[in-house]
Amino acid sequence: MQTIIGVDLGGTRIRAARFDEQLNLLARTETYTRSEEGIAPTLARIMAQIETVWPGGADEVAGVGVSAPGPVDPAAGVVVAPPNLYGWHNVPLQRYVQERFDRPAALQNDANCAVLAETQQGAAVGYHHVVYITVSTGIGGGIISHGKLITGARGLGGEVGHTILVPDTGMHGSVEQLAAGPAIAREAGRRLKAGADSMIRDLVDGDLSRLSAKVVGQAAAQGDALAQELIAHAGRMVGVLIANLMHVLNPEIFVVGGGVSNAGDFLFEPMRKTVREFTIDTSYWRGVPIVPAQLGEDVGLIGAAALILTGTG
């Protein structure tokens, strides 16, 4: 049987898995990344994880796909300089994997792997024009158009979070600066310091240094008005981003993942409403679902394997 190996290199964990050609999971392993110990030990852990899921017997490995934190140069197969991998700078990970296992390898950043994964097995199965947006500590994205991953000339595309919504404030006016998790937490802090009445204060036991988008999401789910307002504001900002991308890329579906998306309809409803306000014609949004991501923590593994399956990267 032909099998595919997927590797998800993250700031916290390294995961590896073996899949069949329908991307069914056959074996899976994970360990901590501990990049602070240096590049060589981290690389050794990556290789060991791959070995752990390598097939025995007559099964063949078609290739090894790797999802890594951006920025990644997929054409060169290089991990450029991710802020959450200590000391990594222009590491030719694709070549290392290829030479170590003598099989084809492919490398892409995590958001690009995520859009492939959601299209293969998640919320966007059957679609050919997909935009994936992750709203988390930052805002990132992946784009599939006409069935192909769109990464641009140097693989730096899909960075939808840096879209400017308020030019007067420079890069502070990007949707990431206005709507990602830290912005939600920061605004909650500002409002609480100004004396706002909200259960968010109780959820952090009055310690504003513990504020996070997650806590705000929890308060929203329990009916807290301020929390719902903060999430709705983020939803509207992401909604403007989605409207922009509808005009530029005219996709069939938007998939929104990342921690902040766990706020559910408190985020998604303002998002969907804003999209209708900011598009020039109903044809851009009518029949275009804006849905939560479906894949959980295995999204990177599935996407990495999909790089090999789809011949991407």
Place this chain on the structure above:
Amino acid sequence: MQTIIGVDLGGTRIRAARFDEQLNLLARTETYTRSEEGIAPTLARIMAQIETVWPGGADEVAGVGVSAPGPVDPAAGVVVAPPNLYGWHNVPLQRYVQERFDRPAALQNDANCAVLAETQQGAAVGYHHVVYITVSTGIGGGIISHGKLITGARGLGGEVGHTILVPDTGMHGSVEQLAAGPAIAREAGRRLKAGADSMIRDLVDGDLSRLSAKVVGQAAAQGDALAQELIAHAGRMVGVLIANLMHVLNPEIFVVGGGVSNAGDFLFEPMRKTVREFTIDTSYWRGVPIVPAQLGEDVGLIGAAALILTGTG
């Protein structure tokens, strides 16, 4: 010899031309559109123009490409409802041309044809990741990524002008509303009414109803400070759009056309400066030219023929 026919259907003129397979012009004709006379006479004029450039003798026509004002549905081959073609609504122009001449036909909107044309014969020859932006009465665009025209699921993509830069004002905050020709003329009028000292006033003989971006551009070229300021503002807004598109699409080159682009460096220099301010990393803009379009009034004809040559549409 194999030849290709290109047709440029515009609100004012219908042009048709015959090209060889290197897109060299072999024959060319044009007439007025006069769409107010009705769809049937206009269609008859289109067919007559094609006949005029049809090859005699043994030459064969590989296909007929048509550039039309958007919105266009390229998959269905339908001109949807362009504001400058009177009464046109869901006209299946591709099928009409195909049936009349018994050759393959293709249809795309003018901005998508323009990016193909500039890539084949103009400012972006040799590039595979190209964004074309036209700054005129509106702001439109065309995208080539990984060598292919990106039009999205229903051919509605590339409409970069509707990118929102100032969400507080709804659709009035789009880059088109802030930076296209009418915005430049409107702001000139506002400043002149407020008593600004500028030669723009003399160029329109004091008649503010004659204000246009073209007049403002002329004044800028003659050293008028207000005119240069207005053009620079438009340049900065388009620069923010370009920065956004760099993050999303990571192209190799931007080509800027349309009437407003005739203002030259008064527009392009603020544009290029703004791009550097609004990108997260130099790798997005370094070595990425932002250049004027090179093709003149034949851009639509060349792009239409390129639809056939490249198998697009």
